[in-house]
Amino acid sequence: MDLSSINPAVLAASLMVAATPIMLAGIGELISEKSGVLNLGVEGMMITGAVSGFAVAVMTGNPALGFIAAVFAGMALALVFGVITQVLLANHVATGLALTLFGLGLSALIGQGYVGVNPPRTAKLEIPLLADIPVLGRALFGHDLIVYLSILLIAAVWAFLKFTRAGLILRAVGENHDAAHALGYRVVRVRLMAIAFGGACAGLGGAYLSLVRVPQWTEGMTAGAGWIALALVVFAAWRPWRLLVGAYLFGGIVVLQLNLQAADVRIPVHYLAMSPYLITILVLVIISSDRSRAALNAPGSLNRTFHAAQ
Amino acid sequence: MIRLEKRPTPSRWWTAATPVLAVLLTMVAGGILFAALGKDPVAAIRIIFWDPLFSAQYASYSRPQLLVKSGPLILIAVGLSFGFRANIWNIGAEGQYIMGALAGAAVALAFHPMEARWLIFPLMVMAGALGGWAWAMIPAILKARFRTNEILVSLLLVYVAERFLAAMALGRMRNPDGGGFPGSRSISGYPSASNPELIAGTGMHWGVVAAFIAVIFAYVLLHRHMMGFHVRLLGQAPRAARFAGVVPGRLIILCMGLAGLLAGLAGMFEVAGPAGRISIDFGSGYGFTAIIVAFLGRLHPIGILLAGLLLGLTYIGGELAQLTLGLPAAAIQAFQGMLLFFLLGLDFLSNYRIRLNRAEAA
The missing domain is CATH 1.10.3470 (ABC transporter involved in vitamin B12 uptake, BtuC)
Structure with missing residues (x-):
């Protein structure tokens, strides 16, 4: 066992990379849940984003186009979910599961010719001056665009929910859809937009996984990242900045676990690989056992079907 | 305009009919998917649903x-x-x-x-x-x-x-x-x-x-x-x-x-x-x-x-x-997922009635 091989600066840098996919998927799901829609299809949208981003990036040789394709793929899949739950009024839970099952199959189908292919490299965007700070500079300011974009997105969602009228409408629809409807807001339209945003973010997160984090395409490569993103939203109590903290904490655990595997600790690899899932469960239990908190933060109309009588 | 009206109790007829309808729709959509993959859709559907049970060549193994x-x-x-x-x-x-x-x-x-x-x-x-x-x-x-x-x-x-x-x-x-x-x-x-x-x-x-x-x-x-x-x-x-x-x-x-x-x-x-x-x-x-x-x-x-x-x-x-x-193994997984989509999408037929009302004055 050799723990000294673990370098904190490298650890911090890879932590941010490891956290970005779930943070992106999480912030999308947060908006969707704030509007009252629990979309359990995050895993399916992520993996579809992962494969379509990968395929387009390989075909065009341009990772940026890959990311854009992933956004649209995630959004397209999310809109299927949106139409079935909002227009055809199906059960959210079951439809979300269908989305995940379908996404896993579809992605494996699309990704057939891409196993073992190397994607084009996504350029690093070193922030001038800041990246030159010893230790910290490399860890925090030497990443690619998507890492910074994900942090900006958190800030933007926070500002949107807190300061804008549209954000207030979105929250109203999520808290009490009947009241929002009575006030003349288009509940279904707002929710469809929120679902589409969730899909776009999940797609982007998936593409980050296949184009930067791994970077390879393998079947089922998201390995539960979408579900962890769902848990992250609960952990964050539907607050954007807490989501960021949660994602980085989780990223830290994943990276540490990988480092321990590499450092030859006397725990078998497969048991170490369980740890992210077990820690997520543990955190969920701690959060949900606090009765007053858990009930206060969840949007009031979460997971309820809206059907206007007239 | 088309409008959905909630039924007092779910329709028994539609509850039984929607799964069958969903399977048929999945076959059609699956056929389109297989055609997009460059396979003969009719043959693919026949091989998936008919041949395992009735083809002289494969049935003895697959039944x-x-x-x-x-x-x-x-x-x-x-x-x-x-x-x-x-x-x-x-x-x-x-x-x-x-x-x-x-x-x-x-x-x-x-x-x-x-x-x-x-x-x-x-x-x-x-x-x-x-x-x-x-x-x-x-x-x-x-x-x-x-x-x-x-x-x-x-x-x-x-x-x-x-x-x-x-x-x-x-x-x-x-x-x-x-x-x-x-x-x-x-x-x-x-x-x-x-x-x-x-x-x-x-x-x-x-x-x-x-x-x-x-x-x-x-x-x-x-x-x-x-x-x-x-x-x-x-x-x-x-x-x-x-x-x-x-x-x-x-x-x-x-x-x-x-x-x-x-x-x-x-x-x-x-x-x-x-x-x-x-x-x-x-x-x-x-x-x-x-x-x-x-x-x-x-x-x-x-x-x-x-x-x-x-x-x-x-x-x-x-x-x-x-x-x-x-046909790739994953195709069947996508096919199964699609089936669930169609099923859930059609579910409203058993819980709601479709009303067509011509913009009447209220």
Whole structure:
């Protein structure tokens, strides 16, 4: 066992990379849940984003186009979910599961010719001056665009929910859809937009996984990242900045676990690989056992079907 | 304008008709998907749904496979349907299936090479049921005690179970005489522990028998027993259920436990029979496909029986299409997912009435 091989600066840098996919998927799901829609299809949208981003990036040789394709793929899949739950009024839970099952199959189908292919490299965007700070500079300011974009997105969602009228409408629809409807807001339209945003973010997160984090395409490569993103939203109590903290904490655990595997600790690899899932469960239990908190933060109309009588 | 009007009670006719309609629509959409992949859609659909049972060339091999594939699907789906009716979402049956198989295999491997079928096989059945049950108890107790979301916990435990399976296949359960290759000793080749084909050429094994018993048992429980009534009540009117004396926590434990038990049994019968041994890729997705089976069967035991046979058919048909048409294995998974989409999308027909009103003055 050799723990000294673990370098904190490298650890911090890879932590941010490891956290970005779930943070992106999480912030999308947060908006969707704030509007009252629990979309359990995050895993399916992520993996579809992962494969379509990968395929387009390989075909065009341009990772940026890959990311854009992933956004649209995630959004397209999310809109299927949106139409079935909002227009055809199906059960959210079951439809979300269908989305995940379908996404896993579809992605494996699309990704057939891409196993073992190397994607084009996504350029690093070193922030001038800041990246030159010893230790910290490399860890925090030497990443690619998507890492910074994900942090900006958190800030933007926070500002949107807190300061804008549209954000207030979105929250109203999520808290009490009947009241929002009575006030003349288009509940279904707002929710469809929120679902589409969730899909776009999940797609982007998936593409980050296949184009930067791994970077390879393998079947089922998201390995539960979408579900962890769902848990992250609960952990964050539907607050954007807490989501960021949660994602980085989780990223830290994943990276540490990988480092321990590499450092030859006397725990078998497969048991170490369980740890992210077990820690997520543990955190969920701690959060949900606090009765007053858990009930206060969840949007009031979460997971309820809206059907206007007239 | 088209408008949906809620029916006072779900239409019985549409409840029965929508699954059939969904299957037909999936065939059409699947045909389009296969055509997009450059395959002849009509041939693909025929190979998936018709040839496994009736083609002179393949049927002799694939017909018995129907029960082999459908058995675990039906067994798991029957268990899941109780929870789904009560709005308890155990979606981690795949994990419970794996843990049941591991528990069953552990018993068999512990007794190897002793010959005592009367002792070992029943013990394996019990261990399998217990393994699945215990794995399901984790989300159940967390839900009942701490209100932790059972959807997330049960699903995350699937990944834990898969890692545990890999650890076992490469570690404690590895065949000591296997030359270092991953995977356990053959359990189906160990007479005291094997789950053989009971009637030659039918694919019938103890797991299929268990599935049929589970269907009958579930039917009686659901329609003739207080617990079934409580399950339905909790799902349809949680507040009324509270007044009727239903304790949600107890029902959560019961429903999840039942699902875990049956999934564990399915895993145990699989590892001792068709799969034959513990290997890294033992988890074959039955636990997830069973969710589709449960919904396609309308959460009704008889419906699940039929839906399980149909989805079992898509498995065999998918394999056949892989062989003859070179259709990718993943296509069938996408196909199954699509089926669930269509089913849920059509669900509104049984709960709502479509009204066409020409902009009348109110």
